[in-house]
Amino acid sequence: MSRRELVTPRRGVSFSDVKNRWKKIAIVGSGALGCYYGAMLQRAGAQVVFLMRSDRDVVSEKGLRVMTPSGNFSLPAVNVAGSSEEIGVCDLVIVALKTTANAEFLKLVGPLLHEDTAILTLQNGLGSDEELAALFGAKRVMGGLCFICVNRTAPGEILCITPGSISLGEFGCPITERLTAVSELFAQAGVKTRMDDDLAGLRWKKLVWNVPFNGLAIAAGGITTENILAQPVLEAEVRALMKEIIEAAAKIGHVIPLSSIEEQIEHTRPMGPYQPSSLIDYRENRPVEVEAIWGEPLRRAREVGAVVPKLELLYALLVRLTKR
């Protein structure tokens, strides 16, 4: 078994049945993504503490407001903290930091851990699982790939355009009872999840889209996915980059069918003038996750002797373009 169907709340199981396992949950990195999932969990009844910087005062006073396609809700009272020491140990740490802040793992995650604390990183690209494992032990680490479109519209205001789902996997081992319990936690809170035995494979699969679209959106001058696909020579490069990623993943041992190139292109076309997250970061002068999305995949591809000339060039351009 490698991939499982969408997890939905089991009949007759209430949130109180699952929340004993995850009594206290910390959200490390309370941007749009962290706030959205944290708010969904809190709304369902979980005890959530948000580690927060810039929006701390506003959220502490006014709480969170979440707008979703299926309705809006407010959480007037939200636990926010400015440091991990303030939060103390938790049962589940959800890491929703940008990967460009991974150097702060020790400081931000360390104080949250008791002996059995599980860490779920919802970060993009490659590298975070290994970094967390190296610091805190591989056994703690799970990863989730978020297929979601969510923005922070104001301090404490989260707009979820597409709730999508999370694909969950254990780091370095197949699906466990613990992963299933995390999946159940989210499902009970109204967040769709899937589980997979191959977390790294999930990451490579997401890179098949992120590498070309996030990268070309920046390198071709700050353009949307629609602009990319409107230029035949660029669409050809999207396909060629996807092929490089699929072939590198295959050499590493993650099988992604070549047919997914066509699927991903056809899935992207109806998205219209979509701005990949890296493009938004780039435009707003925020750090771009260059190493997680392009650098680390490139290094791993080279390690196994995969031929990735276009990834090399794209990475080099992005290193320079995102230099501040």
Added chain:
Amino acid sequence: MSRRELVTPRRGVSFSDVKNRWKKIAIVGSGALGCYYGAMLQRAGAQVVFLMRSDRDVVSEKGLRVMTPSGNFSLPAVNVAGSSEEIGVCDLVIVALKTTANAEFLKLVGPLLHEDTAILTLQNGLGSDEELAALFGAKRVMGGLCFICVNRTAPGEILCITPGSISLGEFGCPITERLTAVSELFAQAGVKTRMDDDLAGLRWKKLVWNVPFNGLAIAAGGITTENILAQPVLEAEVRALMKEIIEAAAKIGHVIPLSSIEEQIEHTRPMGPYQPSSLIDYRENRPVEVEAIWGEPLRRAREVGAVVPKLELLYALLVRLTKR
């Protein structure tokens, strides 16, 4: 014999000895390059007519002023024309247009030709020789690659920073007596030239530099050659692009040694914060010679089955980046 030494004026030969062969010379495309060479030829005693648009009135009234490292000179009276009909037939037509204006060849060059008129294109990249040959007959066409640094500082004012030299070749045949006479013409006027049996080879050789440096200067965000070489991952891409061009040229039949990669890099390093011509065009919102420098080389590489993945990606980015 493939390459010849620098041509210098022969002892005892005066300009009047060579100018009988080239009685009337037209400069088509009177930008910095066209004005510089036209002015040098006129100063030596040749009859030169400049086809000129934007600067026509100023130059017609005030003439040309040329500043060079070895001294400045002025030509108070310069023949300028606004149309080729006005100029009439010539013995030598020097084409110094941007390749992005090649669609105007018929209109601009056609009226200048008598039965024996020779055409010398000083344009960059690939394609101009063939386009002129298709329109006016291959026998008329010669090409020259200009290694020069020259700018137009004001209407009628030309600043030559590095006079460099011109590498000349016949289109589709080895060095002829005619090419030698053109070479002599320039040499007598103080312009260093070399001759080569393989004009297309000369063009590919120049592309080894132009493809990476002109391309990455634009695609990496509008940066100088110094900035490119300051970023190790970009320097690696320069080398890799040079290798692609050299291997494509070899497949077509033009041998360029791989050692020229190192030579070109080491030659570029002392140039400091140099802006390749395409970057200047891009920054000043003028058309960039995307097809001549990247598009046509890419198509010819593909025709012979050369593998040029980085050139493909760079070309696709430039097509989009230079779209107005």
